[in-house]
Amino acid sequence: MTEMRKEHVKQPGIRERPGPEHLTLPGIDSRPSIDSAALSDVPSDVIIKSRIRYGSTLSACKGLLMEYAKSSSIHGIRYIFEVHRPIYEKVYWLFFTCVSVFFAFALIRSAYFKWKYSPVILGFDETLVPVHKIPFPTITVCPESKIDHFVFNYTDVSRKFLEEYKTHGNISNLSDEDLSYMAAAMHICDPEVVQRFSPLLSELNPPYVDVTQTLIDLSIPKNVTGSFCTWNGRFYLFENILDIVVTDEGICYQFNGMHPKDIYRDEKYISYVDPDIVDFNNYIKMEVPAWNEITGTWSLETGYLNQGQNAYPQRTAYSSAKNGFFAFVKGLQHNFDYDCRRFKKGYKVFFNSPESVPLTSANYILVSHGDEVLVRLLPSYVMSTESLREIPQDQRKCFFNYERELRFFRTYSQNNCQTECLANFTVSRCGCAKFWMPKPEDTPVCGLNDIACYTAAQDELYALHYNQSMTKNVKDKVEMMCNCLPACTSLEYNFEISKAKYDVGKVVRSFREEYEDMGIGTRIVVYFKEQQFTANIVYIRTTLFGVSTLISNCGGIFGLCMGISYFSFLELIYFFCMRICGSFRDRRKNKIHQIPRSRGSARRKTNPSLRS
Incomplete structure (x- = not known):
């Protein structure tokens, strides 16, 4: 039997494929020699596809990475992973690609922190408001x-009070009405006056006083x-x-x-x-x-x-x-x-x-x-845009009326919130509220013996608020007791x-x-x-950074530094999800076809008649 050989005829216009001396068909015990020096003349597409289909797992991953780099729209990637590119050119492009990536992520980090921690800007409104x-x-x-001295002469009564107490050690000539008026007056007198008279009045056990109504009766x-x-x-x-x-x-x-x-x-x-x-x-x-x-x-x-x-x-x-x-x-x-x-x-x-x-x-x-x-x-009129509602409260640093419901007040404002917080804290500490504070109906008004308590409660609350404010500058997650942020829409009068x-x-x-x-x-x-509000007194609180602004800024930075667009991310998903799955499926099919061919080669080796 004569030996049959196929003649390979080179046809014009068709690129010559690598021969078997460059890339042999893989068998069970043999793998293609892809790293051979002779591959320098082989087109890169053939090398990449051969790596993916016939190479080892590591070689297939490298081939897939090369294929992605060749098709990617990201600047510089294709030059780093190109097959026949000299090493010094790869180092050059690797260096500048890393520099671009560094600056891109640094700028994006800055934009992200602006969006997260200071997304609100308070600017001037150009519209004149009458x-x-x-x-x-x-x-x-x-x-x-x-105090109306025709109703109660505080000066005469207080001096008579001290004279009798110093002379006799007790008070006998003051009527219950005078004692009641004196006890009510302690709530509006200066602190040093209260410190002098309150202990003495407490010893006399004055009759019950409706402090608020008594002060109204005493007022001018x-x-x-x-x-x-x-x-x-x-x-x-x-x-x-x-x-x-x-x-x-x-x-x-x-x-x-x-x-x-x-x-x-x-x-x-x-x-x-x-x-x-x-x-x-x-x-x-x-x-x-x-x-x-x-x-x-x-x-x-x-x-x-x-x-x-x-x-x-x-x-x-x-x-x-x-x-x-x-x-x-x-x-x-x-x-x-x-x-x-x-x-x-x-x-x-x-x-x-x-x-x-x-x-x-x-x-x-x-x-x-x-x-x-x-x-x-x-x-000073501060208005807020509708886009501000999309930003969380802890980032925009203000409350809309529907977001913070107060217990006593219908409308949220910083003044109302602070008043309510002080009233609640006083009631929790003293079991009563000061005569001017809002309170639940069943909570009593503080009397003479409670003056020291509500004064200390107010000082304690201010000290707690001060300490929490200072701590919040260091640890942002510290919760404020009152949490009385400004209202997003507010009106103040300078x-x-x-x-x-x-x-x-x-x-x-x-x-x-x-x-x-x-x-x-x-x-x-x-x-x-002024007849109209000019731009220096009408402010508008609006979003400096919304989600759309953040995405636009990040997209612009990626495009400037790396040439990345929305489709670049789709390419990543496509190559490293869909193409990986497809490549591994093709490799499994190739292995199944290689097994019968390998067995046929083994039979030809044992039976010489099959060679001719």
Whole structure:
């Protein structure tokens, strides 16, 4: 039998494949020689496919990696894994690829931390907002003289108290009424006065005192504190336009405050009721047309809805002093008291948004007797965009109204939250609430023996808050006890003041009228400084980094440094998931076909007749 040989004819246009001397068919005991030096002339595609199909497992992985590098859109990868590329070129591209990857991940890390820890930016709003879009502030006037001496002469009683105690060692001439008034006054007197008198009064065991109502009974009446006011160009009596409000400073008078039923979830949470009802149509000059009826609603997040000229809370459309708030208040010499509240004469004036309660620990204006004070308001209005709701609370550092429900208050604000936290902490420590605090209906008001307790509780809470704030700067996961973040939509009132001396006697005589002793007169004028909110007082809280912004930034960084796009990640998934599975399936098929051919070769070796 003659030996049969196939002649290989080279056809034009067809690349010659490697012969068996370069890549033999694999048998059971033999593997293809892929690393031979003769492969330098073999096309890289043939080498890569041969590695994947016929090489060892490690060689197949290398082949798959080469195939990915050859097809990948990532810059520099193809040059590192190219088959016939010189080593120095591979090192060159490896170095710069690593540098690009390093800078890409460094920039992405920076973008990620901005998105995670500071995703909110507070910027200026370019839109001009007219003053009638926001309410006029709630103005709280707190006289420093707290007790009407026609009702209770604290100076005489306190001095008589000390004289008898020093002389006889006990008190016998004070009536129960005087003891009750004295015990109630301890809640508003200076701390050193309380330290002197509280232990002595406790020994006498004064009768039960309704502290809040007693302080209201002792306070100087509204018509004595002030004579008249003007608002939006209309004249009012002081007592007809201001409400009584109980604060930490004692009994104060409030203009444009919201009703307790609109501030608190239940009016029974506060321990007093103001019988007076403010009617803005109850002005003096009746020739001025009346206000329309109040309709619609207002909230800080939605603004005024369907409200006309007579709005609730009140607003103004002009920035002049004539259309602002003016009050003439007076101080009577017989009410000046240097025994209970030392060195404090005049008025403290607070400004806050109508939905909040005034915090006496906040900024205030101290108005002295005999001064004329002009207050120009500069509202600080912070609005929030809808995109801010997508960011977690701990990242945006503020609460929307629906996110933080308070126990006592209908609306969330930082002032309301701090007030509620202090009230809850005081009740937990002392079993009672201070006379001005909101509280559950069954919780008593703190009495004379509890003054030291609620004072210590307040100091303890402030110390805890300070320590937690300092610790949070180091450990971000520390939980704050009150957690009173600012509201995402908030309204505050900054102010500029100017003052001058005011002599009411000389002013009256200048009108050629007889002057009656009206006490020491003081004028307070409050108005908006500007007709519209300019860009320096209207702020908008919006997202600096959202998820879409983060993805866009990361995509831009990847594209700039490495040429990676969305399809580059699909390539990774395709090559290292789908192609791996397909390659291993082909290798198993090749092994199955190699076994019969190997057996046929073995038979030809044993039977020489099969060779011919």
